[in-house]
Amino acid sequence: MSLKKMHASEVASRIINKNDLFILDVRNEDAYADWKIEGESVKSMNVPYFDLIDGVEEILEDLPKDKDILVVCAKEGSSIFVGEELVEAGVQNVSYLPGGMKAWSEYLEPVKVGDLPGGALYQFVRLGKGCLSYMIESNGEAAVVDANRMIENYTSFAEKQGLKIKATFDTHLHADHISGGRELADQMNASYYLPEEDAGEVTFEYTPLKEGDVFTIGEVTLEPLYSPGHTIGSTSFIVQDQFLLTGDILFVHSIGRPDLAGKAEDWVGDLRETLYNRYKDMAGELTVLPAHFSKIEELGENGEVSAQLDELYRVNDGLNVEKEEDFRTMVTENLPPQPNAYQEIRETNMGIISPDEEAQREMEIGPNRCAVK
16 A cells, blocks of 8 residues: 555546545645635545644544545645655555645646537636636637646647647736746747737737737637726637637626726726626627636536526626616625735736746636636
């Protein structure tokens, strides 16, 4: 009997397939309270590593006898120590998460969400961060929307599918995660697009993303729709009149927050205009594909996050605040905590600072916190 490895891909598979998993999280209590691995079939317990240095005997009775046990820490070292102690104490089916919560934060699970002429639309689900990015492919061509910084996920997927990435798009200037759109475009010799209204302080070259432009990927059309509110430049995409990529404006259970550039009072009116007029005038059968999710319950049977637009107008509370004054109060006075290191993330996405890879990983640790609930 020995300590096993359970990589982030297997953890993701268990969560999506609702397979039982018990997690012993040995990070500090505040880190666990802020952000942890969750799932419908996941049970977890937090016992800080420093409480287990002298032995694991006191927690043995609290561990299940009939479930796989995954020991988790920030990077992996502490989980290996505790996992080996459990194995030595006779506990069976014990694994640790290689790379720890940092690896979990960076894992992307590609999920097919629908067919398109000559191809398909894929959602890349970042389970540990609640981020969603997209690849539209048709007839050997592809575009990526709201890419995360781990661009090898997109390049390797495109290579396996025999795709050439022609363009990358950011729906807005992100404040919760570091964009990989520009780097991916550079590596693939593709075009990088960013809304001009969000690009006032960027230090690099980009192609302005504007409503009225129509992009063609194989047989598929992508139509930008100016939809400000989360940022002044936020831009959605209508894909082949089937899908609505909403960026951080509209989520399945919530709506976007307007304050991450310090302009909540200025942008809340734009947010309401987008949600209560621009989106509402669109075809209700469009499938909404957001750039984030907040709760694991938002995942569908295959691990995708989506909803019909007309259904959201029935069930999403953020779309059903009748009075504008009440909407303004909800959005500006009941905001969640801001994302970790969001100012530094914005500056990185502007090209103002260039932190190394380890610093970027540290900046992104924690939940996305882009929603008003």
